[in-house]
Structures are given as structure tokens and as C-alpha cells.
Amino acid sequence: MPETLINIFHLIFSESFILTVVTASTPLLLASSGELVVERSGVLNLGVEGMMIVGAACGFAGAWTSGSILVGALFGVVAGAALSGVFGILTLGLAVNQVATGLALTIFGVGLSGLIGAKFVGERIVPASHLHLPVLTDIPGVGRILFGEDPFVYVSVALLIGIWLFLYRSRSGLVLRAVGDNHASAHALGYPVLRIRMLAVLFGGGCAGLAGAYLPLAYTPFFIPGMTSGRGWIALALVVFASWRPGRLVIGAYLFGAVSILGLALQPLQLGIPQQVMNMLPYLATVVVLVLISRTRGTAGSAAPASLGSVFVPDR
Amino acid sequence: MLDATPQAGSPRSEPLLSAVSISKRYGDFLANDRIDLDLFPAEIHALLGENGAGKSTLVKVMYGLIQPSGGELRWMAKKVVLSGPSEARALGIGMVFQHFTLFENLTVAENVALGLPSTESFAAISERREKTARVYGLPLEPKREVWRLSGGERQRIEIVRALLQNPKLLILDEPTSVLTPQEADLLFVVLERLKSEGRAVLYISHKLEEVKRLCDTATILRGGKKVLTCNPRRETAASLARMMVGGEVGEVKAASGRSVARPRLVVDKLSLAPDDPHGTYLEEVSLAVCGGEVVGIAGVSGNGQDELFAALSGERRAPAQAAIVIDGKPAGLLGVTERRRMGAAFVPEERLGHGTAPRMKLSENALLTGHAASGMVKKGFIDKLATLVHVDRTTKSFDVRKAKRDPEAVSLSGGNLQKFVVGREILREPGVLVVSQPTWGVDAGAAAVIRQALIDLAGRGAAVLVISQDLDELAEIADRIAVMFHGRLSAPLDAAEATREKLGLLMGGARPERAAEEQGTKHAIGA
Incomplete structure (x- = not known):
């Protein structure tokens, strides 16, 4: 038994394991960063999974057609934002229930991605190349982890830092938080609640699209229907897990990324745990974490934006 | 700095803001029916009326929050159309809302900054905020989050935020409803000062004594229509009330020959953590209400009254069975239905x-x-x-x-x-009745009916506990009054000795012995 533990220990701190964790975590981080901004503005968009899968299909289509990963990524962003635009028009413009619309968006997105991606199934592209800096990347142990990732990884980290600066260091970010905290007051002070929320929703959609596009452009170099396999839902849970704070979101995303890889990585060790159980790990972890959070909520204080999910109609 | 030019030298010169025949229609309902109102510089103008008289609608029109269906606004004799609050603010109109427009999870400094145009830097705003707070005697704690603050402190934020825009006209919607009497006195000092600086103040209230004391002019609304504009100092409270209500207000008669019997509702050292993160901890609340008496619980809202009501009604269980006793039987761990079966009845604050x-x-x-x-x-x-x-x-x-x-x-x-x-x-003839804010937002006629019914119920031997923010109401119906502050309940005072001053000090957190002392000093200074 101690030998097995040592083996697991070695595995977890091996360069190859950490590299896989980073790639598995990046789409979670991208999607949940966008959703964090959306929810901070007081809108609950449950359509992340749908926007991600459409982003994946369009991203692959763009990259395959143009031969450029960058074009593919942009396709993914635009597709995610366009889909979230529909959500925004319905929930903000027409004051439709956000939960129902978000769920519908996911179902719609899954279908739409199948349609868009149908003729690309079985095709392959050259995946995004990894960074290579002459000396730095060759540092043993950490070189490839810090300086040898694909560009999406660096974008996701920069995005998160940008969101943190925006929320806590800029006036616009303050206004966004204010709108999420109390839309009636923000309206009374003369802030355009619906316009701010629409922009947040579009941004969140773009992030989800980019997260989806990451999968066929960098994670696996091909498209298969349903390839997001619940990552959008995990991203949603991550926002709650992070109690709507960008700093905690990084920890959460990498933790979940690690858990989802663990099953695969432990396979060669022959631990005698059925593979199906290992595959359940990320989802079980989601449920466990959410339960733990709601248990500690009483003392820690709720961080949820106070108007999250409630419809706002200005009285005129 | 604030550099309003005093215009006290030329009183009644020209109205600063005129509402001309303002109407506002919601479907079939006319919230405002051709209302005219002139506001002059260096004048405190009261807008009086019962709930639903159209006061809030009118000021929302004046602040650009809603568009009138008819009529127009004139700012210094020129017609203006306010398509939003920012335009009103640009003209020089500031507003302090009744239900505060504050953001609970943001800090005081952030809340202030949100009320100002985005062209000013955060540092510059902080500096002006400090200065204004000092000049007007409205201290703020910039780093604290709003949900930690009391109603009075929140109001200070709103007032400072409005003053930072250097308004020529400041509108206050029911400003004293969240204040202790002492805090209200401090507010009046600020308002007098604003008046002396030449600013116009529109003061919305239904408290007549306050209006008589503070305001130069009063406009009375009833049912969406203007009744008249008058000088409130030349009117009596009764005549103002008649104009507001449009008839005589029934007087509440105390029940005669009540005998206070054994305690029917006993609360014994009840401590309870709130389930809402922004709620109040109840700390060792003890109280006994006897059959045949009405006991009042006064206090500024948010000091634990909601939590106490929930614990009494059984919506939240007490930690121990013995913490709450109804008619001699421990009931702390029982639910609402079981407590009702024991003869208790509960009327919560929100009727809808x-x-x-x-x-x-x-x-x-x-x-x-x-x-x-x-x-x-x-x-x-x-x-x-x-x-x-x-x-x-x-x-x-x-x-x-x-x-x-x-x-x-x-x-x-x-x-x-x-x-x-x-x-x-009441028709179920409960042995114990707990009622929260029984006449909040109710017209004077209905309020009188309800208060009389509570007194009569006690007269028939029930124990009646009334949680209310309205000191006048408690003075009218309660035999004893206790005060809730920060989740603690003071020992009840007999209604006869519970003066507004004493209650006000308790509502502001003074301990009973200190309250007595402070009162002593005050009198000494007065003499």
C-alpha cells in the first residue's frame, strides 16, 4: 500500500500530469471567468454548456476552413457571443425567466452544434502550437509548465487578471457590481441597467465560445458532437464555488481540472477502482463542494450578487 | 466646496422648480391628477399626504425617474423634460430616497462614488466626501460595507451623496421613518443649514408635528389630487390631519377596567443566530406579556425585530423548548401550527x-x-x-x-x-397575539380600527405583543414598551414613563441607566 501512495505522489507531481491538468483546466477557467462577470451583473445564464459546444463547432469550422487557429478561436468567440445575444434579448429585452431561457439555450446549442459540426466529424486540423522560448522552456521540471503552454492558457490567465482589475479597480467594474447588487437602486441613480447587463452577457458568451473552441483547437485536434461533455455545467458550479471572486476561481478551475484528469492518470496504477467511478469524480466533486459551501454559508456570509437571476423591468 | 449663493435676501423671488398640472396615469389609475407645486430657494416645503396620496409618484416625476402623462416641469421658469435622474442631477436636483438606493454589499465610499458623475477621480471624491461630512456633521465610515450599518447611518450616506452634487433642491422622501427621535433632531439641524445656504428642500412626510416644526410651506395631497398649499405653522395638527384624510380621524379609546392577569407569553433568555447573513443575532431576549395587557416593542427596523417575530411565531425554532412559553406550556421547539393550536396567533409585517x-x-x-x-x-x-x-x-x-x-x-x-x-x-379569539407593524402603510381610518381591535382583544384577556416602529402608535395602545437594539431587548417601561426622549435614547443604543443620566445632564443644561 505505501508503495501505491508513493506512486500516486510521483504521478501527481510529474511534469506530464501537471501539463495535462493545465489543458484540462483552461476551458473551465475561460468559461467560468465569463460567467462570473455575467453573474456579477445580476444575470444567471445557465446556457454556458450550449454556448461552449456551439463555440467548439464554429471554432473547428473556422480553423478547418481557414487553416488558422486564430481565425478558429475568433469564430468560437463570435458564435458564443451571438448565442448569448439571443439569451440577452429574451431575458433582458423581453424579461423572460432566466433559468428557463438558459436551459433552453443549452438544449438549442447542443442541437445547433451537431448541425454545424456534422460535416466536420472525422476531419483533423493541426492543433495550436505550444510556446517555445529558447532557454526558459528547456528548464527541467517547470520550463514546459510555465513557458511551453499553448496560447489559450496564457489568454485565460490574462483574462482572469483583466477581470479582477476591471471588477475591483475600475469604475465600470464598480458600476457592474452595483447593478448586480441592487438593480432598482442602480436604475434610480441613472445607470442603464439593461445595457450593462447585455454587455456582460455578450462578454460571458464570448468567453464560453472561446472555452468551447479550445477543445477542438488545442485539446483534441478534431470535433465530435457533445465534446464539451458537461464542462459548461462545471463552469457554472465553479462560479458558486469561487463565491463570485476571480481569485478563488483559478483555484477552483485547476482543482476541478486535476480531479477530472486523475481518473485517467491513475489507470495504469491498477488501483482496482472501476473506471466509471473515476469518470464520475469531477461531477461528484462538484456536488460535494456545493454542499460544503452552502453549509458554511451561514457564517461566511453570502457573496452572491443580491439581484442574481431576478428580472428587471424599469418602471416608466 | 459647496458654494451655493445665499438667496435668503430675496425671498419668494421666483420659484426654483415648478410642477405645472402634473398628471401620471397607470392604466385606469390616476396617481397624480393635475398637481401644481412651486418650490422656492431657501425654503423647506413639506409634501403631506397619506400612503397612496401620490407623493412618491410626484417626486419621482421631479427626479426624472418616471415620465408624467401630462403637465410640465419648469426649472427657473424654463420648461424642462427630465428623461432620467442624471439630467435632474445636472440641473441641481438631489434626492434622498425612502427605501435607500444603496448597494448593501459595497462599501460606503463605493456607494458615494456611484452617485457622482464618472469624470471625477475616486481620490477627489474621497476628499470632498470627508470635507462635506465634516462641514455638515454627518460622519461616515468609508471602508464599511453598507449592510453592517443602521438606518440612520445609511441615510447619512444618501444625504452626503446628494450634497456632493451641490444641489439647489434636495428632495427627502419620508426621511425620519428610519431614525430615532434624536437622529431626527440632528437631521433637522442639517436641513435648517441647507435652507440658510439658500437651497430649497422638499420634505415628504406624514408626520404632522415634524412638518409643523420644520417646514415653511406645506402642500397636501389626497387621492392623487392637491388639496391646498398652506403655512403649516398656522395650522393645528388636527386641521392638517383632516385635510390629509378628508374627514375626522377616529380616536382610539382605552379599554376600561382591564385586569392584568398571569403571564400568557413568556420569552426567557432567547438567543438565536440569524439564518440570513445580513440578519441580527438575538441576544438573551427576555419578556413576559400578561393576559389583559398590550406590550409594545419599539426600535429602528433591522435591530432584530424580524428575527424575534420569526422566533415567536415558530417560523424559526428556538434553541431550547423552555425559551418560549405560551400559556404556561414550553413551546420553543414547536412549529407554527402547533403554537396556533395552543391559542397563539401571529400577524407578520408584510401583508402581501x-x-x-x-x-x-x-x-x-x-x-x-x-x-x-x-x-x-x-x-x-x-x-x-x-x-x-x-x-x-x-x-x-x-x-x-x-x-x-x-x-x-x-x-x-x-x-x-x-x-x-x-x-x-383576532376573530379566532387567540390567547396570545403577536403582531408586527400592525398599521404600516395603512390609512388613518383603518389604523384606528386596527388599534382599537388590539386594545379590545387585550381587554378580553388576551396577551398582545405589538412590534412597531411608530412611537405614536405604541404610546396610543401599549401598557408597557420595551426597546429592541442590536438584537437585545431592554426591560419594558410603563407607558406613562416612556417618554419619546427615553425611548429614543434606548433606540439609539443607550443603556437605561445611561439614558437616565444623559437626560439629567440635558435638563441641567437646559436649566
Whole structure:
């Protein structure tokens, strides 16, 4: 038994394991960063999974057609934002229930991605190349982890830092938080609640699209229907897990990324745990974490934006 | 700095803001019906009226929050159209809302900055904020989050935020409803100062004594129409009340020959953590209410009254069975229904959503609280007729006015629904009645009916506990008054010795012995 533990220990701190964790975590981080901004503005968009899968299909289509990963990524962003635009028009413009619309968006997105991606199934592209800096990347142990990732990884980290600066260091970010905290007051002070929320929703959609596009452009170099396999839902849970704070979101995303890889990585060790159980790990972890959070909520204080999910109609 | 030019030298020169024949229609309902109003510099103008008279609608029009259906606004004799609050602010109109427009999870400094144009840097705003706070004696703690603050502190934020825009006209919507009497006095000092600086103040209230003391001019609204504009100092409180209500206000008569018997509701060292992160901890609350008496709990809202009500009604269980005793039987761990079976009844603060299910019929709402102990359920089935009979009895005894026999709760006006909610419980002849804010937002006529009913219920031997923010109400009906502050309950004072001053000090957190001392000093200074 101690030998097995040592083996697991070695595995977890091996360069190859950490590299896989980073790639598995990046789409979670991208999607949940966008959703964090959306929810901070007081809108609950449950359509992340749908926007991600459409982003994946369009991203692959763009990259395959143009031969450029960058074009593919942009396709993914635009597709995610366009889909979230529909959500925004319905929930903000027409004051439709956000939960129902978000769920519908996911179902719609899954279908739409199948349609868009149908003729690309079985095709392959050259995946995004990894960074290579002459000396730095060759540092043993950490070189490839810090300086040898694909560009999406660096974008996701920069995005998160940008969101943190925006929320806590800029006036616009303050206004966004204010709108999420109390839309009636923000309206009374003369802030355009619906316009701010629409922009947040579009941004969140773009992030989800980019997260989806990451999968066929960098994670696996091909498209298969349903390839997001619940990552959008995990991203949603991550926002709650992070109690709507960008700093905690990084920890959460990498933790979940690690858990989802663990099953695969432990396979060669022959631990005698059925593979199906290992595959359940990320989802079980989601449920466990959410339960733990709601248990500690009483003392820690709720961080949820106070108007999250409630419809706002200005009285005129 | 604030550099309003004093215009006190030329009084009544020209109105700063004129509302000319303002109307606002919501469907069939005319919230404002051709209202004219002139506001002058260096004048405190009161806008008086009952709930639903159209005061809030009118000031929302003046602040650009809603668009009038007819009429126009003139700013310094020029016609203006305000398409939003920022335009009103640009003209020089500031507003302090009744239900604060603050962001609970943001800090005081952030809240202030949000009320100002984005061209100014955060550092510059901080500096001006400090200065204004000092000049007007409105101290703020910039780093604290708003949800930690009391009603008075929140109001200071709103006032400072409005003053930082250097307004020529400041509108305050029911500003004293969240203040202790002492805090209100401090507010009046600030308002007098604003007046002396040449600013116009529009002061919305239904508290007549306050208006008589503070305001130079008063405009009275009733049912969306203007009744008249007058000098409140030349009127009596009674004459102002008549104009507001449009008739005589019934007086509440104390029940005669009441004998206070054994305690029927006892709370013993009840401590309870809130379930809402922004709630208040109850700390060792103890109280005994005897049969035949009305006990009042005063206090600025948010000091634990909601938590206490929830614990008394059984919506939240007490930590120990013995913490709450109803008619001699421990009930701390029992639920709402079990407590009702013991002869207790509860009327919560919010009549729509908490006291009644808004879209259910009155008979169904009667069943919701009466199912346990009123014979409305027979062998598991609802006795529809019994519920209707209960509605009819309530309607008759409490003069509930409604369009048909059994309408939806939401279709009743505030006063009529409140009469129904209170009446529904009183007709069950409870041994213990706990009622929260019994006349909040209710017209004067209905308020008198409800207060009389509470006194009469106590006269028949029930223990009545009234949680209210309205000191006048408590003075009118309570035999003893205790004060809630930060989750602690003071020892009750006899109504006769519970002066506004004493209660006010307790509401502000002074301990009883200190309250007495401070009063002593005050008198000494006065003499």
C-alpha cells in the first residue's frame, strides 16, 4: 500500500500530469471567468454548456476552413457571443425567466452544434502550437509548465487578471457590481441597467465560445458532437464555488481540472477502482463542494450578487 | 466646496422648480391628477399626504425617474423634460430616497462614488466626501460595507451623496421613518443649514408635528389630487390631519377596567443566530406579556425585530423548548401550527407575500392560518363554506371593503387587506397575539380600527405583543414598551414613563441607566 501512495505522489507531481491538468483546466477557467462577470451583473445564464459546444463547432469550422487557429478561436468567440445575444434579448429585452431561457439555450446549442459540426466529424486540423522560448522552456521540471503552454492558457490567465482589475479597480467594474447588487437602486441613480447587463452577457458568451473552441483547437485536434461533455455545467458550479471572486476561481478551475484528469492518470496504477467511478469524480466533486459551501454559508456570509437571476423591468 | 449663493435676501423671488398640472396615469389609475407645486430657494416645503396620496409618484416625476402623462416641469421658469435622474442631477436636483438606493454589499465610499458623475477621480471624491461630512456633521465610515450599518447611518450616506452634487433642491422622501427621535433632531439641524445656504428642500412626510416644526410651506395631497398649499405653522395638527384624510380621524379609546392577569407569553433568555447573513443575532431576549395587557416593542427596523417575530411565531425554532412559553406550556421547539393550536396567533409585517398569498382568494388565505384550530378542515377536506363564513365575519367586524365576496388578496388596498389580516387572527379569539407593524402603510381610518381591535382583544384577556416602529402608535395602545437594539431587548417601561426622549435614547443604543443620566445632564443644561 505505501508503495501505491508513493506512486500516486510521483504521478501527481510529474511534469506530464501537471501539463495535462493545465489543458484540462483552461476551458473551465475561460468559461467560468465569463460567467462570473455575467453573474456579477445580476444575470444567471445557465446556457454556458450550449454556448461552449456551439463555440467548439464554429471554432473547428473556422480553423478547418481557414487553416488558422486564430481565425478558429475568433469564430468560437463570435458564435458564443451571438448565442448569448439571443439569451440577452429574451431575458433582458423581453424579461423572460432566466433559468428557463438558459436551459433552453443549452438544449438549442447542443442541437445547433451537431448541425454545424456534422460535416466536420472525422476531419483533423493541426492543433495550436505550444510556446517555445529558447532557454526558459528547456528548464527541467517547470520550463514546459510555465513557458511551453499553448496560447489559450496564457489568454485565460490574462483574462482572469483583466477581470479582477476591471471588477475591483475600475469604475465600470464598480458600476457592474452595483447593478448586480441592487438593480432598482442602480436604475434610480441613472445607470442603464439593461445595457450593462447585455454587455456582460455578450462578454460571458464570448468567453464560453472561446472555452468551447479550445477543445477542438488545442485539446483534441478534431470535433465530435457533445465534446464539451458537461464542462459548461462545471463552469457554472465553479462560479458558486469561487463565491463570485476571480481569485478563488483559478483555484477552483485547476482543482476541478486535476480531479477530472486523475481518473485517467491513475489507470495504469491498477488501483482496482472501476473506471466509471473515476469518470464520475469531477461531477461528484462538484456536488460535494456545493454542499460544503452552502453549509458554511451561514457564517461566511453570502457573496452572491443580491439581484442574481431576478428580472428587471424599469418602471416608466 | 459647496458654494451655493445665499438667496435668503430675496425671498419668494421666483420659484426654483415648478410642477405645472402634473398628471401620471397607470392604466385606469390616476396617481397624480393635475398637481401644481412651486418650490422656492431657501425654503423647506413639506409634501403631506397619506400612503397612496401620490407623493412618491410626484417626486419621482421631479427626479426624472418616471415620465408624467401630462403637465410640465419648469426649472427657473424654463420648461424642462427630465428623461432620467442624471439630467435632474445636472440641473441641481438631489434626492434622498425612502427605501435607500444603496448597494448593501459595497462599501460606503463605493456607494458615494456611484452617485457622482464618472469624470471625477475616486481620490477627489474621497476628499470632498470627508470635507462635506465634516462641514455638515454627518460622519461616515468609508471602508464599511453598507449592510453592517443602521438606518440612520445609511441615510447619512444618501444625504452626503446628494450634497456632493451641490444641489439647489434636495428632495427627502419620508426621511425620519428610519431614525430615532434624536437622529431626527440632528437631521433637522442639517436641513435648517441647507435652507440658510439658500437651497430649497422638499420634505415628504406624514408626520404632522415634524412638518409643523420644520417646514415653511406645506402642500397636501389626497387621492392623487392637491388639496391646498398652506403655512403649516398656522395650522393645528388636527386641521392638517383632516385635510390629509378628508374627514375626522377616529380616536382610539382605552379599554376600561382591564385586569392584568398571569403571564400568557413568556420569552426567557432567547438567543438565536440569524439564518440570513445580513440578519441580527438575538441576544438573551427576555419578556413576559400578561393576559389583559398590550406590550409594545419599539426600535429602528433591522435591530432584530424580524428575527424575534420569526422566533415567536415558530417560523424559526428556538434553541431550547423552555425559551418560549405560551400559556404556561414550553413551546420553543414547536412549529407554527402547533403554537396556533395552543391559542397563539401571529400577524407578520408584510401583508402581501408573508401575511397572505397575494394571488389566492381571501377564503383560501383564511384557511392558511385557520386550518389548525378553526374547524375549517373536516376529516382532511376543506369546508369551503366555513372558510367563506370566516371571511364574511372578518369583513363585517372589521369593515373590510372589497369589490366582491371573495376576491384575491392582492386586489385589496393596503388598509383593507391589513384589516383582513389582523381581523382573521383576532376573530379566532387567540390567547396570545403577536403582531408586527400592525398599521404600516395603512390609512388613518383603518389604523384606528386596527388599534382599537388590539386594545379590545387585550381587554378580553388576551396577551398582545405589538412590534412597531411608530412611537405614536405604541404610546396610543401599549401598557408597557420595551426597546429592541442590536438584537437585545431592554426591560419594558410603563407607558406613562416612556417618554419619546427615553425611548429614543434606548433606540439609539443607550443603556437605561445611561439614558437616565444623559437626560439629567440635558435638563441641567437646559436649566
